[in-house]
Amino acid sequence: MTDSTDEPQREQITTKIWREEAEPDNPFAASTCYCSGYDVYGDLLGKISLIEYIWLLFKLEPPNESQAKIFESLAVALANPGPRDHSVRAAMNAGVGGSTRASALIAAISVGAGNLGGSREVYTTVQYWQQCGADLKAWQKIITNPPKDERADVWPEFEHTPGFDPNGACCPTPVRQLLDHLCTFDGTDTLQWLKNHRLDLEGYSQTPLTFSGVAAATFFDLEFEPEQAEIIYLILRLPGAAAHALEQEKIGFSRYPFFANGLTLTDDPGPVSCHE
Amino acid sequence: MNERQNIPPGPGLLNQCEDNWHTEMGAIFFGERAVLRGKDIFEAYSNHRWLEFMVSAVTGRESKKTARLIEAMWVICSSYPDPRLWNNRIAALGGTTRTTGALAINAGSAVSEATIYGLKTSKGAIDLLHRFKKELDFGASLEELIHNELKQYRVVWGYGRPLASGDERVAPLMKFAKSIDCGTGPFVKLAFEIGDYLSDTRYKYQINISAVVAALMADEGLSTNEFYYLSSLSFVGGMFPCYIDAINHPEGTLFPLSTGRINYIGAPTDKNWLPGDNQ
Known part of the structure; x- marks a missing residue:
């Protein structure tokens, strides 16, 4: 269906997600908003959980009970990577300097978008799942001989197996706890397989499974596309970054690491006489 | 050089690096x-x-010459103050919503890392020229390289342009480049040879400014990444006017959209949410 009949000459935004009906006195204000066919303010509000609504926005249909619980569990697990995480540290740097709150989130998103523990890692790992599925030999092959595009991209090349921590030792307890918890739900064939073969994969990569790896397997079980997984992962990790940024804004820069004695300049011309 | 280079990745490496960053780059x-x-x-x-x-x-x-060339590129090629351009429009939308200048410009700048224009195109173009040059030096034919590129990737970075066929920036940039003794190097020659070939194919791709800029920079000796880094702020010159213009107009007036401008093609709008069910 289309709302375009009265304004055929004007450019439009085409969408399966959102429909609006105008207020009678103002075509620039919506009286009713529909998300994938549901009246957002007349029906969904009060009935739908936030996690179900996020699902609906991306999938255009509701999750079943198991899918909603899996998605919510993942959201809880990812919501705060903690103040040592690179993306949260980026947000806190905004906080301690008194930067705009928006910039704190931009910082968290930008730093948390990368190959190391970031959303690009999730995107790539979901692609790996699409290619390898539950085929252990395929995983061994892709880990030991990762695909390479001979063209340069704006993204740096991976320096480690995506989904695994290059600087890890054993698989950390919270990662295993999340994997174990997610495996209690129906519809988690990929996660079950990952749990059963974690040690094999860790052996191939010589590094332990990490949160981004569990997240990618979860997104694959939930049938999200790699680009959906990439962007949802960014969203789900923001609450902690925001909270830590605001907390550090109040505490201030003087009680936040500056690494004052942590930098060694190895090419230093020394003081120049003309400044004296 | 320092001892950490001998430590493999892992907690041992992180332990070595804790409060211990060695750098040749710089410091205050x-x-x-x-x-x-x-x-x-x-x-x-x-x-x-x-x-x-x-x-x-x-x-x-x-290199004063490289810097001067980049400056000219930014002025001639990437600073159009038109709020209809996608990245500029973000800066202008920031103006119309009265966000801060830095947020608006940085959002527009981040978005400039685009595929149909901007930084992916630029980096792709210089990478293509470097790859082709290497292959040609080993005796490959240009026709074969272009054919393989199209077959494998269906795109040749730096050729063709959304919304337009030709690129009005090529001639003025080349004119400037020649005025400072640039524009006659092997990469520029290669870039135009590719353009000549593609414009005669059924694709009718014309050379666009990305290929020209990339070729000029490659002839200046810039690597793919050096060119990419130096290009990353190249669009902000066009964004400031768009932001300033929008913030000087009444708020919310930049290309407002009435509800009829949404062309909904989704599910019928008669659903009722049943909590907890797979509906």
Whole structure:
């Protein structure tokens, strides 16, 4: 269906997600908003959980009970990577300097978008799942001989197996706890397989499974596309970054690491006489 | 050089690096001085133009000519103050919603890392020229390289342009480049040879400014990444006017959209949410 009949000459935004009906006195204000066919303010509000609504926005249909619980569990697990995480540290740097709150989130998103523990890692790992599925030999092959595009991209090349921590030792307890918890739900064939073969994969990569790896397997079980997984992962990790940024804004820069004695300049011309 | 290079990735490496960052790049000595790549900034760079400093910061090399060429590229090629352009429109939308200038410009700048224009195109173009040049030096034919590129990727970075067929920026940039003794190097020659070939194919792709800029920079000796880094701020010149213009107009008036401008093609709007069910 289309709302375009009265304004055929004007450019439009085409969408399966959102429909609006105008207020009678103002075509620039919506009286009713529909998300994938549901009246957002007349029906969904009060009935739908936030996690179900996020699902609906991306999938255009509701999750079943198991899918909603899996998605919510993942959201809880990812919501705060903690103040040592690179993306949260980026947000806190905004906080301690008194930067705009928006910039704190931009910082968290930008730093948390990368190959190391970031959303690009999730995107790539979901692609790996699409290619390898539950085929252990395929995983061994892709880990030991990762695909390479001979063209340069704006993204740096991976320096480690995506989904695994290059600087890890054993698989950390919270990662295993999340994997174990997610495996209690129906519809988690990929996660079950990952749990059963974690040690094999860790052996191939010589590094332990990490949160981004569990997240990618979860997104694959939930049938999200790699680009959906990439962007949802960014969203789900923001609450902690925001909270830590605001907390550090109040505490201030003087009680936040500056690494004052942590930098060694190895090419230093020394003081120049003309400044004296 | 330091001892950490012998430590493999893992907790041992992180332990070695905790509160211990070794760098040749630079540092501030508060109240005294600052250093970039082994040079005192006040001493070595006070008289540099900003882009000359940037060339040094990114490449570690000094080149007034490269800096001047980049400056001209930014003015001629990537600073159109038109709020309809996708990245500029973000800056302008920031103006119309009264966000801060820095947020608006940085959002527009981040978005400039686009596929149909901007940084992916630029980086793709210089990478293509470097790859082709290497293959040609080994005896490959240009026709075969282009054919393989199209077959494998269905795109040749730097050729063709959304919304237009030709590129009005090519001639003025080449005119400027020649005025400072640039524009006659092997990469520029290659870029136009590819353009000549593609414009005669059924694709009718014309050379666009990305290929020309990439070729000029490759002839200046820039690597793919050096060119990419030095291009990353190239669009902001067009964004500031768009932001300023929008913030000087009444708020919310930049290309407002009435509800009828949404062309909904989704599910029928008669659903009722049943909590907890797979409906």
